[in-house]
Structure formats: structure tokens, C-alpha cells
Amino acid sequence: MASPNHLDWPNCLNARDVGGLPTSDGGAIRLGALIRTDNHSRLTPEGIAAVEAYGVSRIIDLRRDRECESLPSPFARTPLYCHVAVQNPADPDNETMTLDEIYITMLDLRPALFATALGAIADAPPGGVVVHCAGGKDRTGMVVAMALRIAGVEPETIGADYALTEGRLASDSAAVLEGIADLRIREIMRGLQPTPPRIILNTLAHLDTKYDGVAGYLETGGFTAAQANALRTRLRA
Incomplete structure (x- = not known):
């Protein structure tokens, strides 16, 4: 099952609420608790108003400093905004790696940064939490996948939700390829655009094998048991 809760936040291309995803014990993720999006630099005034009207209490921007400076968030100077770069x-x-190899390398390299990002979800004020990077695909995909796994969502369900991003970003992805003159680089980038479920499934399997699961991985970065409990309570209906 993948979340059907696509959000019309003009001009955000990849905004969806993951509420409704089932957990392994028969529960579900609560609607309005966790929203994943692409970056907000293109939001229209109507889009900004839609975000504010959705009951959002925190917006977590996972991008690097230079990305935030190049395409600043319209929320950057508001109490909602929380910048937590995971690189x-x-x-x-690492463009020459496969996408799952890139994810695994990022996670192995910076557990403390990813633990901080998950902690920012767990510790947010009451209300919905928006997580985004540039396209809402890679860094957002990893952080949301780990949050859902802590909340008890099965990997196959997480993989199905992850796969939705490819269609949402299709027009942007095509435009990126058209703008790359170097044919070698264009083909590398083409290989990094699809979001089949196996990418996030391989990533979660790596965390299971090397760290005894998402919780074990995050613990190495300083994520506490209290934060894990708070995250589960926050996300579950």
C-alpha cells in the first residue's frame, strides 16, 4: 500500500502526507503527522498559505548550506523552519555509484546527522512535520523511511511509498537531463532519477545487517530510546 494523500501545494511537485500507511501490528500512520515534499522555493503565495493551513508545526530542511542559499525557503525566517543538513x-x-550505494555511503558516513534529523521530527512541537530536501527523493526518502520503520511500517510498504516520487518529479527530471550537454554525465544522472522500491529496500536491509536495524543505526548517532518512543507516539494513529 502507498499513501494516496498527495497535497496540492502550488508549486510543490512532490508533496504528500504519509498518513494512512499501515503498521505491522494493524495500526496506521496518523494523517497530518508527517509530510514529505520537494524544496519550497517555488511555492506560490497560495502554496505557502496551504502549508500554513495544514497545521504544520515544523519544516525540516535537509539540504546543504549552499543549496539553501541558492534556493532559499520562504519559511527560513519563521519559527516553523528547522535546517538539519544530513551531509x-x-x-x-558520489554520482558514479548506484543510488542505493549512494544512500548507504551517506548513512554510514553521517549517523549523527541523520539521528539529528530524526530527533527533529520526534522533538517537534505538536502539529504536522514536513521533511524536505531538493526534490524530496533521496535525503527525504531516507529520513522518512527510517521514521516510518521506527513507527512499525513494513519495508515493502515503505518501498511502495518511495516509488511514488518518480512520477511526481518526471517533468523536472526530464528538464534536468535536457540541460546537461555532456552525454556521459547525462547518462549518469539518468540512472539516478528512477525510484524503484528496491533502492530503499536495499538501504533498509543494509541497516538491518550492519546495525541490527534502523533503531540500532540511529542509536550510534545519538538518537535516544526516549526519542524513538516520542517518534512512534507522534506518528501512529
């Missing part, structure tokens, strides 16, 4: 400025982009 160090010196970290490589």
Missing part, C-alpha cells in the same frame, strides 16, 4: 560540506556527491 557535511566536504562529503562527496
Whole structure:
């Protein structure tokens, strides 16, 4: 099952509420608790108003500093905004790796940063939490996947939700490819655009194998048991 809760936040292309996703014990993620999107720099005034009207209490921006400076968030100077970069400025982009290899490398390299991002969801004021990066695909995909896993959502369900992003970003992805003159780089980028479920499933399997699961991985970065409990309570209906 994938979330049908696509949000009309003009001009956000990849906004959806993951509420309704089932948990392994027969429960579900609460509607309005966790929203995943692409970056907000293109939001119209109507889009900004729609975000504010949705009951959002925190917006977590996972982008690097240079991305935030290039395409600033319209919420950056508001109490809603929380910038938690999950990459160090010196970290490589690793474009020559497969997408799941990139994810695994990022996670292994920066557990403390990802733990901070998950902690920002758990510790947010009452209300909905929006998580975004540039396209709402990679960094957002990893953070949301880990949050859902802590809340008890099965990997296959997480993979189905992750796969929805490809269609939402299709027009932007095509435009990116058209703007790349170097054919070699264009083909590398083309290979990084699809979001089949296996990408996030391989990533979660790596965390299971190396860290005994998402909780074990986040614990190495300083995420506490109290935060895990708060996250579950926040997300579950």
C-alpha cells in the first residue's frame, strides 16, 4: 500500500502526507503527522498559505548550506523552519555509484546527522512535520523511511511509498537531463532519477545487517530510546 494523500501545494511537485500507511501490528500512520515534499522555493503565495493551513508545526530542511542559499525557503525566517543538513560540506556527491550505494555511503558516513534529523521530527512541537530536501527523493526518502520503520511500517510498504516520487518529479527530471550537454554525465544522472522500491529496500536491509536495524543505526548517532518512543507516539494513529 502507498499513501494516496498527495497535497496540492502550488508549486510543490512532490508533496504528500504519509498518513494512512499501515503498521505491522494493524495500526496506521496518523494523517497530518508527517509530510514529505520537494524544496519550497517555488511555492506560490497560495502554496505557502496551504502549508500554513495544514497545521504544520515544523519544516525540516535537509539540504546543504549552499543549496539553501541558492534556493532559499520562504519559511527560513519563521519559527516553523528547522535546517538539519544530513551531509557535511566536504562529503562527496558520489554520482558514479548506484543510488542505493549512494544512500548507504551517506548513512554510514553521517549517523549523527541523520539521528539529528530524526530527533527533529520526534522533538517537534505538536502539529504536522514536513521533511524536505531538493526534490524530496533521496535525503527525504531516507529520513522518512527510517521514521516510518521506527513507527512499525513494513519495508515493502515503505518501498511502495518511495516509488511514488518518480512520477511526481518526471517533468523536472526530464528538464534536468535536457540541460546537461555532456552525454556521459547525462547518462549518469539518468540512472539516478528512477525510484524503484528496491533502492530503499536495499538501504533498509543494509541497516538491518550492519546495525541490527534502523533503531540500532540511529542509536550510534545519538538518537535516544526516549526519542524513538516520542517518534512512534507522534506518528501512529
